[in-house]
Amino acid sequence: MVEPVRIALDAMGGDFGPSVVIPGAAQFLDRKPDSVFIIYGDSEKIAEHLNAFPKLRAASKVIHSSVSVGMADKPSQALRAGRRVSSMWMAIEAVKTGAAHCAVSAGNTGALMAMSKVCLRTMAPIERPALAAIWPTLRGRSIVLDVGATIGADAQHYVDLSMMGAAMARSLFDIERPTVGLLNVGVEEVKGIEEVKTASRLLQQIDSPLFSYHGFVEGDDIGRGTSDVVVTEGFTGNIALKTAEGTARQITAYLRESLTRSLINKIGAFIARGAFRELKMRLTPRETSGAVLLGLDGVVIKGHGGIDANGFSGAIEIGHGMVRRALLEKIRDMMALAEEQVDGQTVAAAAPSERPLETGQ
Amino acid sequence: MVEPVRIALDAMGGDFGPSVVIPGAAQFLDRKPDSVFIIYGDSEKIAEHLNAFPKLRAASKVIHSSVSVGMADKPSQALRAGRRVSSMWMAIEAVKTGAAHCAVSAGNTGALMAMSKVCLRTMAPIERPALAAIWPTLRGRSIVLDVGATIGADAQHYVDLSMMGAAMARSLFDIERPTVGLLNVGVEEVKGIEEVKTASRLLQQIDSPLFSYHGFVEGDDIGRGTSDVVVTEGFTGNIALKTAEGTARQITAYLRESLTRSLINKIGAFIARGAFRELKMRLTPRETSGAVLLGLDGVVIKGHGGIDANGFSGAIEIGHGMVRRALLEKIRDMMALAEEQVDGQTVAAAAPSERPLETGQ
Numbered sequence: 001m002v003e004p005v006r007i008a009l010d011a012m013g014g015d016f017g018p019s020v021v022i023p024g025a026a027q028f029l030d031r032k033p034d035s036v037f038i039i040y041g042d043s044e045k046i047a048e049h050l051n052a053f054p055k056l057r058a059a060s061k062v063i064h065s066s067v068s069v070g071m072a073d074k075p076s077q078a079l080r081a082g083r084r085v086s087s088m089w090m091a092i093e094a095v096k097t098g099a100a101h102c103a104v105s106a107g108n109t110g111a112l113m114a115m116s117k118v119c120l121r122t123m124a125p126i127e128r129p130a131l132a133a134i135w136p137t138l139r140g141r142s143i144v145l146d147v148g149a150t151i152g153a154d155a156q157h158y159v160d161l162s163m164m165g166a167a168m169a170r171s172l173f174d175i176e177r178p179t180v181g182l183l184n185v186g187v188e189e190v191k192g193i194e195e196v197k198t199a200s201r202l203l204q205q206i207d208s209p210l211f212s213y214h215g216f217v218e219g220d221d222i223g224r225g226t227s228d229v230v231v232t233e234g235f236t237g238n239i240a241l242k243t244a245e246g247t248a249r250q251i252t253a254y255l256r257e258s259l260t261r262s263l264i265n266k267i268g269a270f271i272a273r274g275a276f277r278e279l280k281m282r283l284t285p286r287e288t289s290g291a292v293l294l295g296l297d298g299v300v301i302k303g304h305g306g307i308d309a310n311g312f313s314g315a316i317e318i319g320h321g322m323v324r325r326a327l328l329e330k331i332r333d334m335m336a337l338a339e340e341q342v343d344g345q346t347v348a349a350a351a352p353s354e355r356p357l358e359t360g361q
Numbered sequence: 362m363v364e365p366v367r368i369a370l371d372a373m374g375g376d377f378g379p380s381v382v383i384p385g386a387a388q389f390l391d392r393k394p395d396s397v398f399i400i401y402g403d404s405e406k407i408a409e410h411l412n413a414f415p416k417l418r419a420a421s422k423v424i425h426s427s428v429s430v431g432m433a434d435k436p437s438q439a440l441r442a443g444r445r446v447s448s449m450w451m452a453i454e455a456v457k458t459g460a461a462h463c464a465v466s467a468g469n470t471g472a473l474m475a476m477s478k479v480c481l482r483t484m485a486p487i488e489r490p491a492l493a494a495i496w497p498t499l500r501g502r503s504i505v506l507d508v509g510a511t512i513g514a515d516a517q518h519y520v521d522l523s524m525m526g527a528a529m530a531r532s533l534f535d536i537e538r539p540t541v542g543l544l545n546v547g548v549e550e551v552k553g554i555e556e557v558k559t560a561s562r563l564l565q566q567i568d569s570p571l572f573s574y575h576g577f578v579e580g581d582d583i584g585r586g587t588s589d590v591v592v593t594e595g596f597t598g599n600i601a602l603k604t605a606e607g608t609a610r611q612i613t614a615y616l617r618e619s620l621t622r623s624l625i626n627k628i629g630a631f632i633a634r635g636a637f638r639e640l641k642m643r644l645t646p647r648e649t650s651g652a653v654l655l656g657l658d659g660v661v662i663k664g665h666g667g668i669d670a671n672g673f674s675g676a677i678e679i680g681h682g683m684v685r686r687a688l689l690e691k692i693r694d695m696m697a698l699a700e701e702q703v704d705g706q707t708v709a710a711a712a713p714s715e716r717p718l719e720t721g722q
Binding site: 109136137138148151152183185186193218219220221222223224232234235236238239240241242243244245246247248249250251252253254255258259261262264265266267268269270271272273274275276278279282283 | 497498499509512513544546547554579580581582583584585593595596597599600601602603604605606607608609610611612613614615616619620622623625626627628629630631632633634635636637639640643644
């Protein structure tokens, strides 16, 4: 029998706390029964919801915490008030002690990153963590990182991001040799900042069996799905992600307005309502509802703040998948192989410690 | 009688050249008969199309050029081969000599920027030009700059961008005191790069009657229309713009797929077809189909490369509006007022040289 995946949940995170986290976990458990939970937070509030899901209750241990990190708290404030005692910290710490394989929180992003960094530390030789989003594209899904963990990057950080993103793509998409694109601007000669250009040269030199460098991609290549992984530093990545989210909201608002403006449009929209349900699902698929904190010595998933139970179940599923498919080992393999290359050794014969799964997205 | 606006057109620019430029100009002339044109390009090809529009022909002078800048040419290559002799250069030069009030080209962005900078030079004290996009929002339209003219920025450049953008908003939207937001990321304490923070402090200190500093905005605020002007440097701005374009294309592709997947959806979509026409118009409104090169000693409009005649007529209309509403003077006013402030003089009594038009977007 396979060992169950042990998942630590911050029940107090997100805009809705246990009322979303608990039903989300229950939904997830229905899909993946090979999981057990440690749920951190206000035990009374948790019990209120947990009692409705006997199967989940049987698979869970609740650990009380009376401190929760506010969605608007500054990271330093959250660390001061919530270190060791908050539900968020305790969920992360469970990963550190080995009590859990991964932690999932829909709480305050800045606080989650700060606490994860302090508690879990980065995985050598990675110096700075990254936040990786799963982005729905016309071809399927891509990984975009960094969407806000670290502002600014030197060339080496872009290379680290490329390797972490590729390792995550191998874990998540079962692609043997994912393609990595470096986000840049399209005007030929002013093309990009020095660091991005240097990173591109470095990536061209790495001949890894674990990823393939595609070259530069532009903003509109993300939605197109041109590469499996899109790499940029946290400032630009955060703005790209939020701009895309804003554009999606804007277009759905336009669509809603147009479809309700006249009776005839309302009738048409009613008849084609299946199409709009489908559109909604394609825009916010469950599989993209969590971002992954990469570069840490542990698996931490950030669910979106305004997530619903279905979305939260998707965020847990991302964590579960990262554990089952050995994300951390894949990152370590990637880094080790790159270091061998830097040391000038042959890498052609080097094999990753795990056999890659079948190809195809 | 008002003097007509003299508009120089690069007939060879864009993916379709005169077949779009000429009908576009004809459409525009129907809306704004107070215009005359100087059309640069292959006179034979121009005549082919111009003969179909006698009214436009009567209002136009055609000047032959056998050199056109390719859409894939590098800026330096375009300058080497096209300086003085290409239709693009000649259109820009017409602005310099005063033969035209503004130039409009749907050609190669990098080449257009490079040629404009060499030919027209920047307007003192502005050191580097910017490309300003007009972005449809839930509230109407906003100006986003820089979307790719200049990569990287120090604090002073952000301030220059703010003032140029505000001057353009005053010209384009008839708002007396537009709001300006600085694009930044949302994580509180890692908030932004040093230059952006410093720029924010500088902007807070400027108490201009010509614009109001809103503070930081995030990627999703652009589509929301939180501020009339959104300021960022060219790398991030270009990526934000292209990411939004990519997302819009992705969503309309999803929508098309969903609406054609079943007969019942097709029927609904047919009944509500007016709504989808409206959506398309709201996503690519004619008034947003050109970007403005700011900071130059002349008005140059860049129409999108893949534009149709209706879109090109919108790009001309932006140029026409910038001339009629004295964009360059508004930028000069803005800069002069800011300099007085820096010199420590009272600015409360200072009035712009033009009376602002009525307020409201």
